[in-house]
Amino acid sequence: MSNRHEPFVASGDIQPSPPPSSVVGPIAWVRENLFSGVANTVMTLIGIYVIYSLLASLVPWLLLNSVWNASSLQDCRSIDNGACLAVIRERYLQFIYGFYPTEERWRPVVAFVLMLVALWPVLFAGAPRKLLYASALYPATAYWLIWGGTIWGPLAVMAGPIVGIILYRVFDKVLSGMMDEGIAGILSMAGALLLTITWWLFAVVQVDAILGSILNIGLEPVASDKIGGFLLSMIIGVSGIAGSFPLGIALALGRQSNLIFIKALCTGFIEFIRGVPLITLLFVASVLLQYFLPPGTTFDLILRVVIMVTLFAAAYMAEVIRGGLAALPKGQYEAADALGLDYWKSMRLIVLPQALKISIPGIVNTFIGLFKDTTLVIVIGMLDPVGILGPIRADQNWNGIVWELYGFIAIFFFVFCFGMSRYSLYLERKLQTGHR
Amino acid sequence: MSDTAVLDREIDRSKLQISDEIAIEITMMNKWYGDFHVLRDISLTVNRGERIVVCGPSGSGKSTLIRCINRLEEHQKGTIIVDGIELSSDLKNIDKIRSEVGMCFQHFNLFPHLSVLDNCTLAPMWVRKEPRKEAEDRAMHYLERVKIADQALKFPGQLSGGQQQRVAIARSLCMNPRIMLFDEPTSALDPEMIKEVLDVMVDLAETGMTMICVTHEMGFARQVANRVIFMDQGQIIEQNEPEEFFNNPQSDRTKLFLSQILSH
């Protein structure tokens, strides 16, 4: 009899069996990372104990025994001994908007949503590049949404940079025929900038008034002293960040310039601003600035504060970026020169992309600092979230409440600052192009 | 460095044509760093198609000399005329000369934030205003020639030193320079990589490129250069054809230098 075995032939690929759970998987991970030795085990146990004790007091206070429905602090305490979150429930709208008129509150919301849209192409490379043009229109749009008034003011403001760019082109054409190109570039930029600022300071109000009297389309105006809460923090913080970044770059480049006058101007500015406390600058903004401006110009307080905060952060920003510029090997500048790139092109294409990448941690540090510093505006009587606390705590019903309110504000700031920090890590990872 | 020929290929001498046209003319050029007199009365005429090797002890001013030719350093006395244009403080002339003169550095100086291809297309697109397509085609052509086209989309940090230097050469070539300057292009490299870079430089010589190389690769000097210049303390001490220069050096300083460099 033939007793032949059919040879075994696999009919398909056999998948490798999964490694035993002692090598991979959550149990292995825990063993390797938390209990790999005596010292590690002790540390883990201490850590677990600390976390446990924190949660043991926080969870009952914040979640289990907290009170959401009450009309006063006494009420709260009589119901349960946890956090009295009823105050947040009653006042959160004030925390968000300050005293912004109730029926107009949709406007800041729209502005906020538009901000996210405008930030998208700025922050993420995946977004369509064309959207950047729309982002450029955002500041004036947001201003109009929040403050209201006729549509002509924001349009006149937006016209400023456009006219400025045209002027720059014309100046540059004319001047570069007469002198050294680099100097012509700087002169025409300064000229265009100066004229644009003049336009903003003196012409915008008139244009707004004249066109407004002819055709009055717009939104209900809202006065600056009505704006408060997180809305105010966001306005100052976001404008400060958006303004201080380009200004900081300009100052850092100016400080490295070969042109003595520009160098002295930038150095002097940076050293002066850094040497003065922000509170001083805020007082200058609220009280003194009006004296320096031509009589008749009304200059909104929030705008003045934004300018001061921007200048303040820009000085720090400039030094952070200067660090990045200094960290760049000299060979990079030389290679750019040797290829025939002029100053502006080598800055824009070679030097700044690398210097800014090096400076990301410092830049974000400055942003976070600026954002938290917005709470200082309380000293000049503005009602940022911390300022809103005053009226609430003075209220008969809520007298004596502390933790719940400060905690709420802390969470707000933490969410934004943590977001910025995560974004900077993402950016650093994305710009990683291998070791050099 | 060594005299053992790193080049194991025949060089087609018939391609090494030198024309009568003058590419670079330096007359009585002097340069100081503060009080320090780095370059003294340098006079040098380079014809189109010449391959000149500059050697000399460390600190003798070799780098400074070739960096003056594309104005990475400014000279204080005398004249330098490149491609018929005199180097003065007029920025227009300088940019013009820089786009005609390519330069390779000891440490490559590639732009680490740009891919190899973008490194090569950057100057043509931004200085010459070429459309991207055209610039990329030429970049690929030169990357092909330095045998590195398959790495075009990588970043410089992902390449070896020899590969980086070849990219740096391709990057310069993309501007279609008529003169190439090399400042110790191989002295930061391992022997294996030195060979691949020198290979590319020989190729380049065979296309009739005018080249000035600061290098201590004496094998390269012997086989490719038509003139070797010896510098010491900011002066040109001696210049001659390679055969004469190595076998029959005139000055004592040259002899000393050669004995040191060849005894390794």
Ligand SMILES: Nc1ncnc2c1ncn2[C@@H]1O[C@H](COP(=O)(O)OP(=O)(O)OP(=O)(O)O)[C@@H](O)[C@H]1O
């Ligand atoms: N920026 C500078 N400031 C002052 N002195 C300098 C500067 N650059 C170079 N030197 C000096 O000028 C001299 C010539 O330098 P250079 O770099 O041209 O020498 P080299 O011949 O290229 O030397 P090596 O072979 O080491 O590269 C050296 O003595 C150097 O110390």
Ligand SMILES: [Mg+2]
């Ligand atoms: Mg040198």
